[in-house]
Amino acid sequence: MLLPLALLALGGLAAAVGPRLLARAEWPDREPVLALWVWQCVVAAVLLCCALAMVLSAAAAWEAVRGHVFAPAPSGVVEAYALQGYGPWAGAVAAVLAGGGAWTAAMLTHEVRTARAQRKRQRRELLVRSPRLPGEVEAGDRLVVLEGERPGAWWMPGTAPRLVITTAALRRLNRRQLDAVLAHERGHARARHDWLLYCSSALAKGFPQVPVFAGFRGEMHRLVELAADDVASRQFGRLTIALALIQLNGDRGVFGPCPTPHAELPRRVDRLLAATPRLTPARRLRLTAAAAFVPVVPLLVTLVPALGVLR
Template sequence: MTGCLLLLTVLGLTAAVPVARALDRAVWPEREPVLGLWVWQCLVVTVLLSCLTALALGMAAIFRTVRDDLFGSAPPAVVAAYSLSSVPAWAVALTMLLAAGAAWTVAVLAGRFRAVRRAQGAARDRLRERAPELPAGLPAQGGPLLVLEDEYPDAWWATGNPARLVVTTGALHRLTDRQLDAVLTHERGHARARHDWLLHLSAGLAEGFPRMPLFSLFCERTHRLVELAADDTAARRCGHVTTALALIELNQHRGVFSCASSRRLLADRVDRLLTPPPRLKTRTRALTAAMAACAPLLPLLITFAPGIDALG
Protein backbone atom coordinates (compact mmCIF):
# COMPACT_ATOMS: atom_id res chain seq x y z
CA MET A 1 0.00 0.00 0.00
CA THR A 2 2.76 2.45 0.88
CA GLY A 3 4.45 1.78 -2.45
CA CYS A 4 1.22 2.58 -4.30
CA LEU A 5 0.77 5.77 -2.28
CA LEU A 6 4.29 6.91 -3.12
CA LEU A 7 3.90 6.14 -6.82
CA LEU A 8 0.52 7.87 -7.02
CA THR A 9 1.89 10.92 -5.21
CA VAL A 10 4.89 11.13 -7.52
CA LEU A 11 2.67 10.69 -10.58
CA GLY A 12 0.27 13.40 -9.44
CA LEU A 13 3.02 15.89 -8.60
CA THR A 14 4.88 15.17 -11.84
CA ALA A 15 1.77 15.73 -13.95
CA ALA A 16 0.73 18.80 -11.96
CA VAL A 17 4.03 20.69 -12.12
CA PRO A 18 6.71 19.81 -14.70
CA VAL A 19 4.39 18.18 -17.25
CA ALA A 20 1.89 21.03 -17.00
CA ARG A 21 4.61 23.63 -17.46
CA ALA A 22 6.05 21.74 -20.43
CA LEU A 23 2.62 21.58 -22.06
CA ASP A 24 2.14 25.29 -21.41
CA ARG A 25 5.40 26.04 -23.26
CA ALA A 26 4.46 23.83 -26.23
CA VAL A 27 3.47 25.66 -29.41
CA TRP A 28 1.56 22.87 -31.15
CA PRO A 29 -1.74 23.47 -29.24
CA GLU A 30 -2.00 26.79 -31.10
CA ARG A 31 -2.07 24.78 -34.33
CA GLU A 32 -4.49 22.17 -32.98
CA PRO A 33 -6.60 23.85 -30.26
CA VAL A 34 -9.15 21.03 -30.03
CA LEU A 35 -6.41 18.49 -29.49
CA GLY A 36 -4.71 20.85 -27.04
CA LEU A 37 -7.90 21.09 -24.98
CA TRP A 38 -8.18 17.30 -24.98
CA VAL A 39 -4.61 16.88 -23.72
CA TRP A 40 -5.12 19.46 -20.97
CA GLN A 41 -8.30 17.73 -19.83
CA CYS A 42 -6.62 14.31 -19.78
CA LEU A 43 -3.76 15.77 -17.72
CA VAL A 44 -6.17 17.24 -15.18
CA VAL A 45 -8.10 13.95 -14.96
CA THR A 46 -4.82 12.09 -14.41
CA VAL A 47 -3.93 14.28 -11.43
CA LEU A 48 -7.42 14.08 -9.95
CA LEU A 49 -7.51 10.30 -10.36
CA SER A 50 -4.06 10.00 -8.74
CA CYS A 51 -5.31 11.91 -5.71
CA LEU A 52 -8.60 10.02 -5.57
CA THR A 53 -7.06 6.55 -5.78
CA ALA A 54 -4.39 7.45 -3.23
CA LEU A 55 -7.12 8.74 -0.93
CA ALA A 56 -9.12 5.51 -1.34
CA LEU A 57 -6.11 3.34 -0.46
CA GLY A 58 -5.19 5.50 2.50
CA MET A 59 -8.72 5.55 3.88
CA ALA A 60 -8.95 1.77 3.47
CA ALA A 61 -5.77 1.35 5.47
CA ILE A 62 -6.87 3.70 8.26
CA PHE A 63 -10.57 2.91 8.61
CA ARG A 64 -11.89 -0.62 8.92
CA THR A 65 -15.32 0.23 7.49
CA VAL A 66 -13.79 1.69 4.32
CA ARG A 67 -11.56 -1.37 4.02
CA ASP A 68 -14.55 -3.69 4.31
CA ASP A 69 -16.44 -1.73 1.65
CA LEU A 70 -13.55 -1.73 -0.82
CA PHE A 71 -12.02 -5.13 -0.13
CA GLY A 72 -14.91 -7.07 1.41
CA SER A 73 -15.37 -9.35 -1.60
CA ALA A 74 -11.68 -9.55 -2.54
CA PRO A 75 -9.73 -12.81 -2.08
CA PRO A 76 -7.43 -12.91 1.00
CA ALA A 77 -4.36 -12.91 -1.24
CA VAL A 78 -5.40 -9.57 -2.75
CA VAL A 79 -6.00 -7.99 0.66
CA ALA A 80 -2.64 -9.26 1.87
CA ALA A 81 -0.90 -7.81 -1.21
CA TYR A 82 -1.86 -4.27 -0.16
CA SER A 83 -0.54 -4.63 3.44
CA LEU A 84 -3.38 -2.53 4.82
CA SER A 85 -2.70 -3.51 8.42
CA SER A 86 0.51 -1.48 8.74
CA VAL A 87 0.11 2.24 8.13
CA PRO A 88 3.12 4.55 8.71
CA ALA A 89 2.56 8.02 10.12
CA TRP A 90 3.43 9.77 6.86
CA ALA A 91 0.73 7.76 5.05
CA VAL A 92 -1.85 8.84 7.62
CA ALA A 93 -0.79 12.48 7.22
CA LEU A 94 -0.89 12.22 3.43
CA THR A 95 -4.35 10.64 3.53
CA MET A 96 -5.70 13.39 5.78
CA LEU A 97 -4.22 16.01 3.44
CA LEU A 98 -5.83 14.34 0.44
CA ALA A 99 -9.16 14.12 2.26
CA ALA A 100 -9.04 17.84 3.04
CA GLY A 101 -8.14 18.57 -0.58
CA ALA A 102 -11.03 16.44 -1.86
CA ALA A 103 -13.52 18.16 0.44
CA TRP A 104 -12.21 21.57 -0.59
CA THR A 105 -12.44 20.66 -4.30
CA VAL A 106 -16.05 19.52 -3.96
CA ALA A 107 -16.95 22.66 -2.01
CA VAL A 108 -15.25 25.01 -4.50
CA LEU A 109 -16.77 23.38 -7.57
CA ALA A 110 -20.23 23.17 -6.01
CA GLY A 111 -20.06 26.85 -5.07
CA ARG A 112 -18.84 27.75 -8.52
CA PHE A 113 -21.62 25.91 -10.30
CA ARG A 114 -24.26 27.38 -7.97
CA ALA A 115 -22.94 30.84 -8.81
CA VAL A 116 -23.01 29.98 -12.51
CA ARG A 117 -26.64 28.86 -12.26
CA ARG A 118 -27.58 32.10 -10.51
CA ALA A 119 -25.72 34.16 -13.10
CA GLN A 120 -27.42 32.30 -15.95
CA GLY A 121 -30.82 32.94 -14.39
CA ALA A 122 -30.05 36.64 -14.00
CA ALA A 123 -28.81 36.80 -17.61
CA ARG A 124 -32.02 35.17 -18.86
CA ASP A 125 -34.06 37.71 -16.90
CA ARG A 126 -32.11 40.58 -18.46
CA LEU A 127 -32.62 39.09 -21.91
CA ARG A 128 -36.37 38.88 -21.35
CA GLU A 129 -36.38 42.54 -20.31
CA ARG A 130 -34.35 43.63 -23.35
CA ALA A 131 -36.22 41.48 -25.88
CA PRO A 132 -38.29 43.77 -28.10
CA GLU A 133 -42.05 43.79 -27.82
CA LEU A 134 -43.58 42.36 -30.99
CA PRO A 135 -46.90 43.47 -32.44
CA ALA A 136 -50.00 41.74 -31.17
CA GLY A 137 -50.74 38.51 -32.95
CA LEU A 138 -47.08 37.65 -33.58
CA PRO A 139 -45.39 34.95 -31.50
CA ALA A 140 -42.68 35.97 -29.05
CA GLN A 141 -39.05 35.33 -29.89
CA GLY A 142 -38.85 31.85 -28.46
CA GLY A 143 -36.60 30.26 -31.04
CA PRO A 144 -32.87 29.62 -30.87
CA LEU A 145 -32.05 33.11 -32.30
CA LEU A 146 -32.85 36.28 -30.38
CA VAL A 147 -32.33 39.74 -31.90
CA LEU A 148 -31.83 42.64 -29.49
CA GLU A 149 -32.13 46.32 -30.30
CA ASP A 150 -28.66 47.73 -29.59
CA GLU A 151 -26.41 50.03 -31.59
CA TYR A 152 -23.27 48.14 -30.52
CA PRO A 153 -22.45 45.08 -32.62
CA ASP A 154 -22.37 41.96 -30.50
CA ALA A 155 -23.28 38.28 -30.57
CA TRP A 156 -23.07 35.60 -27.93
CA TRP A 157 -24.48 32.25 -26.91
CA ALA A 158 -26.80 32.56 -23.93
CA THR A 159 -26.69 29.28 -22.03
CA GLY A 160 -29.60 27.93 -20.05
CA ASN A 161 -32.98 26.47 -20.84
CA PRO A 162 -33.68 27.32 -23.54
CA ALA A 163 -30.24 28.17 -24.86
CA ARG A 164 -30.26 30.98 -27.39
CA LEU A 165 -27.99 32.62 -29.89
CA VAL A 166 -28.23 36.35 -29.27
CA VAL A 167 -27.29 39.00 -31.84
CA THR A 168 -27.77 42.75 -31.72
CA THR A 169 -29.12 44.96 -34.45
CA GLY A 170 -25.77 46.74 -34.44
CA ALA A 171 -24.12 43.52 -35.58
CA LEU A 172 -26.77 43.03 -38.27
CA HIS A 173 -26.09 46.53 -39.61
CA ARG A 174 -22.29 46.43 -39.40
CA LEU A 175 -21.50 42.91 -40.60
CA THR A 176 -21.96 41.49 -44.05
CA ASP A 177 -23.98 38.31 -44.46
CA ARG A 178 -20.84 36.20 -44.66
CA GLN A 179 -19.29 37.90 -41.63
CA LEU A 180 -22.47 37.46 -39.63
CA ASP A 181 -22.54 33.79 -40.60
CA ALA A 182 -18.95 33.47 -39.37
CA VAL A 183 -19.81 35.06 -36.02
CA LEU A 184 -22.85 32.86 -35.51
CA THR A 185 -20.88 29.75 -36.50
CA HIS A 186 -18.20 30.73 -33.98
CA GLU A 187 -20.77 30.94 -31.20
CA ARG A 188 -22.43 27.68 -32.24
CA GLY A 189 -18.99 26.05 -32.09
CA HIS A 190 -18.72 27.12 -28.45
CA ALA A 191 -22.16 25.72 -27.73
CA ARG A 192 -21.66 22.36 -29.44
CA ALA A 193 -18.36 21.75 -27.61
CA ARG A 194 -19.80 22.90 -24.26
CA HIS A 195 -16.95 25.33 -23.83
CA ASP A 196 -18.91 27.22 -21.17
CA TRP A 197 -18.74 24.35 -18.67
CA LEU A 198 -15.10 23.71 -19.50
CA LEU A 199 -14.35 27.35 -18.72
CA HIS A 200 -16.29 27.19 -15.45
CA LEU A 201 -14.51 24.00 -14.41
CA SER A 202 -11.05 25.38 -15.16
CA ALA A 203 -11.83 28.66 -13.41
CA GLY A 204 -13.18 26.84 -10.36
CA LEU A 205 -10.08 24.67 -10.01
CA ALA A 206 -7.80 27.69 -10.49
CA GLU A 207 -9.67 29.66 -7.81
CA GLY A 208 -9.65 26.74 -5.40
CA PHE A 209 -5.95 25.95 -5.87
CA PRO A 210 -4.29 29.19 -7.01
CA ARG A 211 -0.76 27.94 -6.26
CA MET A 212 -1.11 24.73 -8.25
CA PRO A 213 0.59 25.28 -11.63
CA LEU A 214 -1.58 22.72 -13.41
CA PHE A 215 -4.89 24.35 -12.55
CA SER A 216 -3.78 27.95 -13.12
CA LEU A 217 -2.23 27.07 -16.47
CA PHE A 218 -5.25 24.94 -17.39
CA CYS A 219 -7.49 27.95 -16.80
CA GLU A 220 -5.31 30.32 -18.82
CA ARG A 221 -4.89 27.95 -21.76
CA THR A 222 -8.55 26.94 -21.80
CA HIS A 223 -9.67 30.55 -22.21
CA ARG A 224 -7.33 30.91 -25.17
CA LEU A 225 -7.83 27.54 -26.84
CA VAL A 226 -11.62 27.60 -26.80
CA GLU A 227 -11.55 30.83 -28.80
CA LEU A 228 -9.05 29.42 -31.28
CA ALA A 229 -11.13 26.26 -31.66
CA ALA A 230 -14.30 28.26 -32.34
CA ASP A 231 -12.38 30.46 -34.80
CA ASP A 232 -11.33 27.34 -36.69
CA THR A 233 -14.94 26.16 -36.81
CA ALA A 234 -16.03 29.47 -38.32
CA ALA A 235 -13.08 29.63 -40.71
CA ARG A 236 -13.79 26.17 -42.12
CA ARG A 237 -17.32 27.24 -42.98
CA CYS A 238 -16.94 30.88 -43.94
CA GLY A 239 -13.25 31.37 -44.72
CA HIS A 240 -10.31 32.65 -42.70
CA VAL A 241 -10.34 36.23 -44.02
CA THR A 242 -14.10 36.62 -43.51
CA THR A 243 -13.82 35.38 -39.94
CA ALA A 244 -10.91 37.71 -39.22
CA LEU A 245 -12.80 40.72 -40.59
CA ALA A 246 -15.86 39.79 -38.54
CA LEU A 247 -13.72 39.71 -35.37
CA ILE A 248 -12.32 43.13 -36.15
CA GLU A 249 -15.74 44.64 -36.86
CA LEU A 250 -17.21 43.25 -33.66
CA ASN A 251 -14.37 44.37 -31.39
CA GLN A 252 -12.92 47.60 -32.75
CA HIS A 253 -15.30 49.81 -30.75
CA ARG A 254 -15.12 47.93 -27.48
CA GLY A 255 -13.43 48.62 -24.19
CA VAL A 256 -11.66 45.31 -24.83
CA PHE A 257 -8.92 47.35 -26.44
CA SER A 258 -8.14 48.89 -23.06
CA CYS A 259 -7.31 45.45 -21.67
CA ALA A 260 -3.82 44.35 -22.66
CA SER A 261 -4.46 40.60 -22.37
CA SER A 262 -7.72 40.73 -24.33
CA ARG A 263 -6.16 42.98 -26.94
CA ARG A 264 -3.24 40.60 -27.34
CA LEU A 265 -5.54 37.59 -27.64
CA LEU A 266 -7.67 39.33 -30.26
CA ALA A 267 -4.59 40.36 -32.24
CA ASP A 268 -3.24 36.81 -32.06
CA ARG A 269 -6.56 35.40 -33.24
CA VAL A 270 -6.71 37.77 -36.21
CA ASP A 271 -3.08 37.08 -37.16
CA ARG A 272 -3.70 33.35 -36.89
CA LEU A 273 -6.74 33.57 -39.15
CA LEU A 274 -4.94 35.67 -41.76
CA THR A 275 -1.89 33.38 -41.75
CA PRO A 276 -3.22 29.95 -40.70
CA PRO A 277 -0.53 27.73 -39.15
CA PRO A 278 -0.01 24.31 -40.74
CA ARG A 279 -1.92 21.52 -39.08
CA LEU A 280 -0.22 18.53 -37.53
CA LYS A 281 -0.17 15.34 -39.57
CA THR A 282 -3.15 13.04 -39.08
CA ARG A 283 -0.95 10.32 -37.63
CA THR A 284 0.60 12.75 -35.14
CA ARG A 285 -2.81 13.98 -34.05
CA ALA A 286 -4.14 10.46 -33.57
CA LEU A 287 -1.05 9.35 -31.64
CA THR A 288 -1.15 12.42 -29.38
CA ALA A 289 -4.85 11.95 -28.66
CA ALA A 290 -4.35 8.24 -27.88
CA MET A 291 -1.40 8.90 -25.56
CA ALA A 292 -3.36 11.58 -23.73
CA ALA A 293 -6.32 9.22 -23.34
CA CYS A 294 -4.04 6.57 -21.83
CA ALA A 295 -2.60 8.95 -19.21
CA PRO A 296 -5.60 8.68 -16.82
CA LEU A 297 -5.16 4.90 -16.88
CA LEU A 298 -1.79 5.19 -15.14
CA PRO A 299 -3.14 5.85 -11.62
CA LEU A 300 -5.63 3.02 -12.06
CA LEU A 301 -2.85 0.69 -13.18
CA ILE A 302 -0.73 1.63 -10.16
CA THR A 303 -3.68 1.12 -7.82
CA PHE A 304 -4.73 -2.29 -9.13
CA ALA A 305 -1.23 -3.64 -9.83
CA PRO A 306 -0.72 -5.36 -6.42
CA GLY A 307 -4.10 -7.07 -6.62
CA ILE A 308 -3.56 -8.20 -10.21
CA ASP A 309 -0.13 -9.50 -9.31
CA ALA A 310 -1.55 -11.41 -6.35
CA LEU A 311 -4.21 -13.02 -8.51
CA GLY A 312 -1.61 -13.98 -11.10
Protein backbone atom coordinates in the same frame (compact mmCIF):
# COMPACT_ATOMS: atom_id res chain seq x y z
CA MET B 1 2.38 3.79 2.83
CA LEU B 2 4.69 3.68 -0.18
CA LEU B 3 1.92 3.27 -2.77
CA PRO B 4 -0.10 6.39 -1.76
CA LEU B 5 3.13 8.40 -1.62
CA ALA B 6 4.10 7.08 -5.06
CA LEU B 7 0.69 8.13 -6.42
CA LEU B 8 1.02 11.60 -4.92
CA ALA B 9 4.51 11.91 -6.38
CA LEU B 10 3.17 10.77 -9.76
CA GLY B 11 0.42 13.37 -9.57
CA GLY B 12 2.96 16.06 -8.73
CA LEU B 13 5.10 14.96 -11.67
CA ALA B 14 2.14 15.16 -14.07
CA ALA B 15 1.20 18.59 -12.70
CA ALA B 16 4.74 19.88 -13.17
CA VAL B 17 5.73 18.28 -16.48
CA GLY B 18 2.44 18.35 -18.40
CA PRO B 19 1.93 22.14 -18.54
CA ARG B 20 5.61 22.71 -19.37
CA LEU B 21 5.51 20.31 -22.28
CA LEU B 22 2.33 21.93 -23.59
CA ALA B 23 3.81 25.41 -23.21
CA ARG B 24 6.88 24.41 -25.27
CA ALA B 25 4.92 22.57 -27.95
CA GLU B 26 4.23 24.33 -31.24
CA TRP B 27 1.03 22.46 -32.13
CA PRO B 28 -1.66 23.51 -29.55
CA ASP B 29 -2.65 26.62 -31.53
CA ARG B 30 -2.90 24.50 -34.68
CA GLU B 31 -5.01 21.84 -32.94
CA PRO B 32 -6.99 23.53 -30.13
CA VAL B 33 -9.46 20.67 -29.75
CA LEU B 34 -6.61 18.22 -29.29
CA ALA B 35 -4.93 20.62 -26.85
CA LEU B 36 -8.16 20.78 -24.85
CA TRP B 37 -8.17 16.98 -24.71
CA VAL B 38 -4.54 16.82 -23.55
CA TRP B 39 -5.11 19.39 -20.82
CA GLN B 40 -8.14 17.48 -19.57
CA CYS B 41 -6.16 14.23 -19.48
CA VAL B 42 -3.33 15.83 -17.50
CA VAL B 43 -5.70 17.35 -14.94
CA ALA B 44 -7.68 14.11 -14.74
CA ALA B 45 -4.45 12.22 -14.02
CA VAL B 46 -3.57 14.63 -11.19
CA LEU B 47 -7.02 14.33 -9.64
CA LEU B 48 -7.05 10.55 -10.10
CA CYS B 49 -3.70 10.20 -8.32
CA CYS B 50 -5.09 12.13 -5.34
CA ALA B 51 -8.32 10.11 -5.33
CA LEU B 52 -6.54 6.73 -5.45
CA ALA B 53 -4.10 7.77 -2.73
CA MET B 54 -7.06 8.82 -0.58
CA VAL B 55 -8.86 5.50 -1.11
CA LEU B 56 -5.80 3.42 -0.23
CA SER B 57 -5.00 5.52 2.84
CA ALA B 58 -8.60 5.33 4.03
CA ALA B 59 -8.62 1.57 3.49
CA ALA B 60 -5.48 1.28 5.60
CA ALA B 61 -6.87 3.49 8.37
CA TRP B 62 -10.42 2.16 8.68
CA GLU B 63 -11.63 -1.43 8.51
CA ALA B 64 -15.07 -0.42 7.21
CA VAL B 65 -13.57 1.34 4.19
CA ARG B 66 -11.24 -1.59 3.57
CA GLY B 67 -14.17 -3.99 3.48
CA HIS B 68 -15.95 -1.97 0.83
CA VAL B 69 -12.87 -1.28 -1.32
CA PHE B 70 -11.58 -4.85 -1.39
CA ALA B 71 -14.92 -6.68 -1.15
CA PRO B 72 -14.82 -8.06 -4.73
CA ALA B 73 -11.09 -8.86 -4.59
CA PRO B 74 -9.87 -12.47 -4.33
CA SER B 75 -8.09 -13.65 -1.20
CA GLY B 76 -4.48 -12.55 -0.95
CA VAL B 77 -4.98 -9.21 -2.65
CA VAL B 78 -5.43 -7.32 0.62
CA GLU B 79 -2.21 -8.83 1.98
CA ALA B 80 -0.39 -7.76 -1.21
CA TYR B 81 -1.12 -4.11 -0.42
CA ALA B 82 0.30 -4.48 3.14
CA LEU B 83 -2.23 -2.01 4.50
CA GLN B 84 -1.25 -2.74 8.09
CA GLY B 85 2.16 -1.24 7.45
CA TYR B 86 0.87 2.19 6.44
CA GLY B 87 1.23 3.48 10.00
CA PRO B 88 -0.73 6.12 11.94
CA TRP B 89 -0.44 8.72 9.18
CA ALA B 90 -2.84 6.91 6.86
CA GLY B 91 -5.94 8.39 8.46
CA ALA B 92 -4.54 11.92 8.38
CA VAL B 93 -3.53 11.62 4.72
CA ALA B 94 -6.96 10.24 3.80
CA ALA B 95 -8.72 13.02 5.72
CA VAL B 96 -6.66 15.75 4.03
CA LEU B 97 -7.25 14.33 0.56
CA ALA B 98 -10.95 13.82 1.26
CA GLY B 99 -11.15 17.44 2.40
CA GLY B 100 -9.54 18.49 -0.87
CA GLY B 101 -12.08 16.48 -2.83
CA ALA B 102 -14.98 17.95 -0.88
CA TRP B 103 -13.58 21.46 -1.38
CA THR B 104 -13.30 20.84 -5.13
CA ALA B 105 -16.92 19.69 -5.28
CA ALA B 106 -18.02 22.71 -3.25
CA MET B 107 -16.15 25.11 -5.55
CA LEU B 108 -17.64 23.49 -8.65
CA THR B 109 -21.11 23.78 -7.14
CA HIS B 110 -20.42 27.43 -6.35
CA GLU B 111 -19.27 28.11 -9.91
CA VAL B 112 -22.35 26.46 -11.42
CA ARG B 113 -24.72 28.28 -9.06
CA THR B 114 -23.01 31.61 -9.67
CA ALA B 115 -23.20 31.10 -13.44
CA ARG B 116 -26.88 30.14 -13.25
CA ALA B 117 -27.69 33.19 -11.12
CA GLN B 118 -25.85 35.39 -13.59
CA ARG B 119 -27.72 33.83 -16.51
CA LYS B 120 -31.06 34.37 -14.78
CA ARG B 121 -30.18 38.01 -14.22
CA GLN B 122 -29.10 38.40 -17.84
CA ARG B 123 -32.29 36.73 -19.05
CA ARG B 124 -34.41 39.10 -17.00
CA GLU B 125 -32.51 42.05 -18.45
CA LEU B 126 -32.82 40.54 -21.91
CA LEU B 127 -36.56 40.11 -21.50
CA VAL B 128 -36.86 43.79 -20.55
CA ARG B 129 -34.84 44.93 -23.58
CA SER B 130 -36.35 42.37 -25.98
CA PRO B 131 -39.78 41.22 -24.69
CA ARG B 132 -41.46 38.25 -26.30
CA LEU B 133 -44.30 38.98 -28.66
CA PRO B 134 -47.88 37.94 -27.75
CA GLY B 135 -48.23 34.22 -28.35
CA GLU B 136 -44.48 33.65 -28.69
CA VAL B 137 -43.38 30.51 -26.87
CA GLU B 138 -40.07 29.81 -25.12
CA ALA B 139 -37.81 28.13 -27.68
CA GLY B 140 -34.24 26.97 -27.65
CA ASP B 141 -31.53 28.37 -29.91
CA ARG B 142 -33.50 31.61 -30.25
CA LEU B 143 -31.78 34.52 -31.96
CA VAL B 144 -32.33 37.77 -30.08
CA VAL B 145 -31.45 41.12 -31.63
CA LEU B 146 -30.76 43.95 -29.19
CA GLU B 147 -30.64 47.64 -29.94
CA GLY B 148 -27.09 48.73 -29.13
CA GLU B 149 -24.37 51.12 -30.21
CA ARG B 150 -21.54 48.67 -29.52
CA PRO B 151 -21.19 45.65 -31.82
CA GLY B 152 -21.35 42.35 -30.04
CA ALA B 153 -22.56 38.77 -30.24
CA TRP B 154 -22.65 36.17 -27.49
CA TRP B 155 -24.19 32.86 -26.53
CA MET B 156 -26.26 32.42 -23.36
CA PRO B 157 -26.29 28.70 -22.46
CA GLY B 158 -29.03 27.06 -20.44
CA THR B 159 -32.20 25.03 -20.82
CA ALA B 160 -33.45 27.60 -23.35
CA PRO B 161 -30.23 28.87 -24.97
CA ARG B 162 -30.09 32.28 -26.55
CA LEU B 163 -27.90 33.68 -29.27
CA VAL B 164 -27.75 37.45 -28.79
CA ILE B 165 -26.49 39.98 -31.32
CA THR B 166 -26.66 43.76 -31.30
CA THR B 167 -27.94 45.99 -34.07
CA ALA B 168 -24.50 47.60 -34.30
CA ALA B 169 -23.05 44.18 -35.17
CA LEU B 170 -25.73 43.65 -37.81
CA ARG B 171 -24.83 46.99 -39.41
CA ARG B 172 -21.11 46.19 -39.50
CA LEU B 173 -21.15 42.57 -40.65
CA ASN B 174 -22.10 41.35 -44.05
CA ARG B 175 -24.23 38.23 -44.40
CA ARG B 176 -21.33 35.78 -44.61
CA GLN B 177 -19.50 37.35 -41.65
CA LEU B 178 -22.69 37.26 -39.60
CA ASP B 179 -23.18 33.58 -40.37
CA ALA B 180 -19.56 32.93 -39.36
CA VAL B 181 -20.06 34.69 -36.01
CA LEU B 182 -23.22 32.67 -35.36
CA ALA B 183 -21.35 29.46 -36.24
CA HIS B 184 -18.60 30.44 -33.79
CA GLU B 185 -21.10 30.86 -30.96
CA ARG B 186 -22.93 27.67 -31.83
CA GLY B 187 -19.58 25.88 -31.77
CA HIS B 188 -19.24 26.87 -28.11
CA ALA B 189 -22.71 25.53 -27.40
CA ARG B 190 -22.30 22.18 -29.17
CA ALA B 191 -18.98 21.45 -27.46
CA ARG B 192 -20.36 22.50 -24.04
CA HIS B 193 -17.41 24.78 -23.46
CA ASP B 194 -19.27 26.34 -20.53
CA TRP B 195 -18.70 23.20 -18.46
CA LEU B 196 -15.00 23.20 -19.25
CA LEU B 197 -14.82 26.78 -18.01
CA TYR B 198 -16.79 25.94 -14.84
CA CYS B 199 -14.49 23.04 -13.94
CA SER B 200 -11.25 24.89 -14.68
CA SER B 201 -12.40 27.96 -12.77
CA ALA B 202 -13.47 25.84 -9.78
CA LEU B 203 -10.06 24.16 -9.55
CA ALA B 204 -8.14 27.42 -9.99
CA LYS B 205 -10.20 29.24 -7.35
CA GLY B 206 -10.24 26.32 -4.95
CA PHE B 207 -6.48 25.74 -5.15
CA PRO B 208 -4.88 29.04 -6.19
CA GLN B 209 -1.42 27.89 -5.10
CA VAL B 210 -1.42 24.97 -7.56
CA PRO B 211 0.04 26.24 -10.88
CA VAL B 212 -1.37 23.44 -13.02
CA PHE B 213 -4.94 24.48 -12.17
CA ALA B 214 -4.25 28.15 -12.90
CA GLY B 215 -2.70 27.15 -16.22
CA PHE B 216 -5.67 24.89 -16.94
CA ARG B 217 -8.12 27.78 -16.47
CA GLY B 218 -6.09 30.18 -18.61
CA GLU B 219 -5.67 27.72 -21.44
CA MET B 220 -9.32 26.70 -21.39
CA HIS B 221 -10.43 30.29 -21.94
CA ARG B 222 -7.96 30.66 -24.81
CA LEU B 223 -8.38 27.28 -26.49
CA VAL B 224 -12.17 27.24 -26.50
CA GLU B 225 -12.11 30.46 -28.52
CA LEU B 226 -9.62 28.99 -31.00
CA ALA B 227 -11.72 25.84 -31.29
CA ALA B 228 -14.86 27.88 -32.00
CA ASP B 229 -12.92 29.96 -34.54
CA ASP B 230 -12.01 26.75 -36.33
CA VAL B 231 -15.64 25.62 -36.37
CA ALA B 232 -16.62 28.85 -38.11
CA SER B 233 -13.62 28.89 -40.45
CA ARG B 234 -14.32 25.36 -41.69
CA GLN B 235 -17.77 26.51 -42.79
CA PHE B 236 -17.07 30.05 -44.01
CA GLY B 237 -13.29 30.38 -44.37
CA ARG B 238 -10.56 31.82 -42.17
CA LEU B 239 -10.63 35.23 -43.80
CA THR B 240 -14.35 35.64 -43.16
CA ILE B 241 -14.18 34.97 -39.42
CA ALA B 242 -10.99 37.05 -39.09
CA LEU B 243 -12.68 40.04 -40.73
CA ALA B 244 -15.74 39.51 -38.53
CA LEU B 245 -13.55 39.65 -35.39
CA ILE B 246 -11.96 42.86 -36.63
CA GLN B 247 -15.34 44.41 -37.40
CA LEU B 248 -16.73 43.52 -33.98
CA ASN B 249 -13.72 44.65 -31.94
CA GLY B 250 -11.94 47.26 -34.04
CA ASP B 251 -13.21 50.27 -32.08
CA ARG B 252 -12.23 48.85 -28.67
CA GLY B 253 -8.52 49.54 -29.05
CA VAL B 254 -7.84 45.84 -29.26
CA PHE B 255 -5.50 46.09 -32.23
CA GLY B 256 -3.48 49.05 -30.97
CA PRO B 257 0.04 48.99 -29.49
CA CYS B 258 -1.14 49.09 -25.84
CA PRO B 259 -2.34 45.92 -24.07
CA THR B 260 -6.09 45.63 -23.46
CA PRO B 261 -8.35 43.13 -21.69
CA HIS B 262 -8.93 41.59 -25.15
CA ALA B 263 -5.24 41.24 -26.03
CA GLU B 264 -5.80 37.67 -27.22
CA LEU B 265 -7.92 38.86 -30.15
CA PRO B 266 -5.01 40.08 -32.35
CA ARG B 267 -3.33 36.70 -31.91
CA ARG B 268 -6.55 34.95 -32.90
CA VAL B 269 -6.78 37.08 -36.04
CA ASP B 270 -3.09 36.51 -36.88
CA ARG B 271 -3.60 32.78 -36.44
CA LEU B 272 -6.58 32.76 -38.78
CA LEU B 273 -4.80 34.79 -41.44
CA ALA B 274 -1.63 32.68 -41.21
CA ALA B 275 -3.65 29.57 -42.11
CA THR B 276 -1.05 27.21 -40.65
CA PRO B 277 -1.85 23.66 -41.79
CA ARG B 278 -3.16 21.13 -39.32
CA LEU B 279 -1.11 18.22 -38.01
CA THR B 280 -1.21 15.03 -39.99
CA PRO B 281 -3.92 12.52 -38.98
CA ALA B 282 -1.24 10.08 -37.83
CA ARG B 283 0.33 12.62 -35.50
CA ARG B 284 -3.07 13.66 -34.15
CA LEU B 285 -3.84 10.01 -33.44
CA ARG B 286 -0.52 9.50 -31.64
CA LEU B 287 -1.02 12.59 -29.47
CA THR B 288 -4.59 11.58 -28.66
CA ALA B 289 -3.52 8.08 -27.64
CA ALA B 290 -0.58 9.37 -25.58
CA ALA B 291 -2.82 11.82 -23.74
CA ALA B 292 -5.43 9.13 -23.07
CA PHE B 293 -2.71 6.94 -21.56
CA VAL B 294 -1.74 9.58 -18.97
CA PRO B 295 -4.75 8.96 -16.65
CA VAL B 296 -4.28 5.21 -17.12
CA VAL B 297 -0.82 5.29 -15.50
CA PRO B 298 -2.12 5.92 -11.94
CA LEU B 299 -4.56 3.04 -12.35
CA LEU B 300 -1.77 0.70 -13.46
CA VAL B 301 0.44 1.79 -10.56
CA THR B 302 -2.40 1.17 -8.12
CA LEU B 303 -3.11 -2.29 -9.55
CA VAL B 304 0.51 -3.49 -9.55
CA PRO B 305 0.29 -5.36 -6.19
CA ALA B 306 -3.01 -7.00 -7.16
CA LEU B 307 -1.73 -8.03 -10.57
CA GLY B 308 1.30 -9.58 -8.93
CA VAL B 309 -0.98 -11.84 -6.89
CA LEU B 310 -3.36 -12.72 -9.74
CA ARG B 311 -0.86 -13.60 -12.46
